[in-house]
Amino acid sequence: MINKLLELVKQYQTIIIHRHVRPDPDAIGSQGGLAYLIRDNFPNKNVYVVGEESESLQFLMPMDNIEDQIYSGALVIVCDTANRERISDTRYSNGAELVKIDHHPVVDAYGDPQWVNTQSSSTSEMITSIYQTHPELKLSPEAARLLFAGIVGDTGRFQFSNVTSDTYLAAARLVKQSFDRQSFFNQLYQRSLAQTRLNGYVLEHFTLTEEGVGFVKLSQELIRSYKLNPSDASALVNSFANVEHLKAWVLFSEEDTVIRARLRSKGPEINQLAAKYNGGGHPMASGASVRSWDEADQLIQDLCMLCKKD
Template sequence: MINQLLDLIQQYDTIIIHRHVRPDPDAIGSQGGLAYLIRDNFPGKKVYIVGEESDSLRFLIPMDQIEDDLYKDALVIVCDTANRERVSDDRFASGARMIKIDHHPLVDSYGDPQWVNTQSSSTSEMIASIYQSHPELTLSQEAARLLFAGIVGDTGRFQFSNVTSDTFLAAAALIRQPFDRQSFFDQLYKRSLNQARLNGYVLEHFTLTEEGVGYMKLSEEIIRSYKLNTSDASALVNCFANVEHLKAWVLFSEEGTVIRARLRSKGPAINELAAVYHGGGHPLASGATVGSWEEADRLIADLRELCKQ
């Protein structure tokens, strides 16, 4: 699959890389890391990365603003996105050919070819394996920094069960490049004073049920009272993750007419439950969307039943 991917990259002069909406470090890390890997090794190519900006992750790499006509003869690569509905920038289907690179469970077959490896910790680890399997390729500091960011983000700093020996080998290959890891970690986990105060509010007010389900509901009014947005609030999903007896948890954050739900688990698989509520993801980390607080209560009830079983 890696050789096929490299052959296709060789065939196209213009390459446009997408990823999912509301990006996390792996989405941007794999997107930007792949872009640098291509630029560094195929200097004649025009490579662009597109999608909405994320204020908290802007320090990783800025997005490109491109015209529609660039898609006409372009190779489009979509990273870290299980289904088409979640691709950021709907022009992704306008290219001459599309490739999917992802590590989520397969829920939507799109792209030709599709490189899907659910055993990989992250899409960034998959991109890193391109360099690992082809030692003749150049890996720049920027490519290494971005791919390392994606691996760190999706493994929770190598704490999650998705970490394998391949994950550590990939990270070891990346940190041989002398990028500033301390600066990266400082920026990745930086919190504003208002986020820190909202973090305290969540710790004081979240609910833990007898089944081991933790949940927190953040209305738009509460979020705005801290002068924050939904993305800032959602980033606090793991702030009570280490509480004793917790099995699975969900943080709800209201955004206009919808309510975003971030689900996490220490055991029970939650991705099928997330799919019922217009979402999806990994067995232990998923996202969903509900239309009302009543629907949020139904999700909580389902999560309680799942943990009870």
């Protein structure tokens, strides 16, 4: 698959790289890391990264604004996105060919070819494997920084069960480059004063059930009272992750027309539950959407049943 991907890159003058909406570090890290791989090693090609901006992750890489006509005859690559509905920027289908690179379980078999490796910790680790199998390729410090960011983000700083020996080898390859890791970590985990105050609210008001389920509900009115937006609130999903007896947890963040649910687990696999509620993801980290607080309560009940069986 790596060789096939590189052959496709060589064939096209214009490459446009997408990723999923509401991006996390792996989405931007893999998207940007792949963009730098192509730019650094094929400097005559036109490479663009597209999607909505994320204020908290803008320090990683800004997005490009491109006209519709640039898609004509272009190779389009989508990183870290399991299904088409979650691809940021709907123009992804306007190119000549579409490629999928992802590490999530397959729920939508789009793209040809599809490079999917569910055993990989992150899509950024998959992109790093291109360098590891082709040592002749140049790895710039900026590419290394972005790919390292993606691996760190999707492994919880190498704490999650998705970490393998290959993950550590990939990280070791990246940190040989001269990017400022301390500055990266400072920016990645930096919170505004408003987010810190909302974090205090979350810690004070989350509920822990006897089944080991933790949950907190953040209404749109509450989020706005802190002068924050729903994505700022959702970023606090791991605020109470280290509480004793906690097996799985969910943070609800209300938007204009939907309530986002961020689910996390220390044992029970939650991605099938997330799929039941218009979402999906990894066995230990998933996202979902509910249409009302009553439906949010039903999700909590289902999560309690799941933890009770575990």
